[in-house]
Amino acid sequence: MRVRSRCPNCRADRLLPGRDAAGTPVRRDCAGIPRDFFCDRCGFEGLLLGGRLCERCTLADTLGRLLNDGTGRVAPALQPLITALLETDRPKSRLIWLRNPNVARLLRGLATGTIPLTHDGLHQESPWRTVAHLRDLLMDSGVLPRVDRQFMLYQRWLTERFAVIEDPEHRRRLEHFVTWHQMRCLRSKAEKGPLGHSQISQAKQEITQAGAFLAWLADRDRTIEHCQQADLDAWHTEKPATRRPAQTFLRWCLTSPLPEGGGFLRLAP
Numbered sequence: 473m474r475v476r477s478r479c480p481n482c483r484a485d486r487l488l489p490g491r492d493a494a495g496t497p498v499r500r501d502c503a504g505i506p507r508d509f510f511c512d513r514c515g516f517e518g519l520l521l522g523g524r525l526c527e528r529c530t531l532a533d534t535l536g537r538l539l540n541d542g543t544g545r546v547a548p549a550l551q552p553l554i555t556a557l558l559e560t561d562r563p564k565s566r567l568i569w570l571r572n573p574n575v576a577r578l579l580r581g582l583a584t585g586t587i588p589l590t591h592d593g594l595h596q597e598s599p600w601r602t603v604a605h606l607r608d609l610l611m612d613s614g615v616l617p618r619v620d621r622q623f624m625l626y627q628r629w630l631t632e633r634f635a636v637i638e639d640p641e642h643r644r645r646l647e648h649f650v651t652w653h654q655m656r657c658l659r660s661k662a663e664k665g666p667l668g669h670s671q672i673s674q675a676k677q678e679i680t681q682a683g684a685f686l687a688w689l690a691d692r693d694r695t696i697e698h699c700q701q702a703d704l705d706a707w708h709t710e711k712p713a714t715r716r717p718a719q720t721f722l723r724w725c726l727t728s729p730l731p732e733g734g735g736f737l738r739l740a741p
Contacts, residue, residue, distance in 0.1 A: 476518075487517045527563040534570055539583040547583040549615060556613035574602045591619060600628055622667040623658055626675060633679060642686040645696065646679060646721075653724045654678070674717065681714070682721035696725065 475488045479499040490503020500508065510517050511526035521530045535554045541547035546554060557566055569575055578597060581587030587597060594610075597603050607624065610616040630650060637643040654675055661667060685707055689696060694703060704722065708715055 527567060528558060531563045531566050531570075532558055534567065535579075538570065538576055538579040541583050541585075549589055550583060552613040553610060553615050556609065572602065574599060575606065578603065578606055589615070591616060591624065595624070595627055595631065600625070603628075620662040620667050622669065622672045623662050626658070626672045629676060630679070633676075633683075637683060639686070639690065641695075642683060642690075645686065646683055649682065649721055649724055650679070652728065653720075677717035678720045681716075681718035685715070685718045685721070 475497045476486070477488055477497070478485045479488060479502055480496055481492065481498050481502040484499055486499050487509055488497035489500050489509060490498045490505050492498045492503065509520055511520065511529055512524040513529045514526060516526045516528065518526050520526060535557060536546055539546045539550045539554065560566055578587065582589050587593050591607070594603050594607050604621070604625065607616065611618045634643050634647065637646070658667065658675065661671065686696060688707060689699060689703065692703070
């Protein structure tokens with residue numbers, strides 16, 4: 473039902489759903505097939521689904537239902553997404569994608585406003601692969617501004633990472649470092665070109681090892697305000713290669729005020 477070419481019998485360029493005596497695909501009239509395969513809405517000749525609609529018209533109806541803003545119409549801000557999805561050469565693949573319950577949930581949420589139509593709004597949703605693909609579609613269709621993909625994935629990683637840090641003071645210090653140092657650096661690099669995996673991997677290691685250092689200090693009944701040079705020496709001596717990424721955080725603490733007026737980190741000899 474998807475073979476379209478010039479019929480070897482009548483030379484018409486049409487759908488070839490039948491077979492002749494030799495088994496060659498031919499037009500329905502040439503094969504003696506009584507029914508037609510024209511969409512009752514748009515007239516396209518092809519595979520018909522429910523209501524004798526083609527795959528593209530079925531896709532349009534499905535999107536219309538999922539992106540209903542609650543008033544019986546498609547959310548205006550999401551109309552460009554529908555337009556882009558309907559321009560696909562393979563509407564069947566989009567119909568299969570829409571059967572994913574997570575896709576349907578995300579689209580309904582964006583249409584009704586329960587999920588903010590922003591990068592930050594999507595940032596709170598899961599599963600991340602489904603969200604990442606939808607985000608790409610929203611950017612490609614102009615619904616959302618384009619941002620660096622690696623940068624967005626890193627932001628999601630940070631959310632998950634901070635969620636498992638039990639000490640609120642440690643989390644606050646790391647968030648301060650991310651906001652005033654890491655994000656500024658990554659945004660500056662992203663403006664010059666797409667971020668690479670290695671750059672994001674380095675940023676993750678900085679946070680992981682900085683958090684590990686704060687926890688290590690706590691186990692020694694110390695805080696970073698009372699950190700001594702001997703503490704740094706002991707920390708790096710144990711696993712020098714693994715713990716080296718924490719140096720970025722420590723250097724930043726030495727030159728930047730600690731959050732909420734905590735002053736600068738001063739290392740006691």
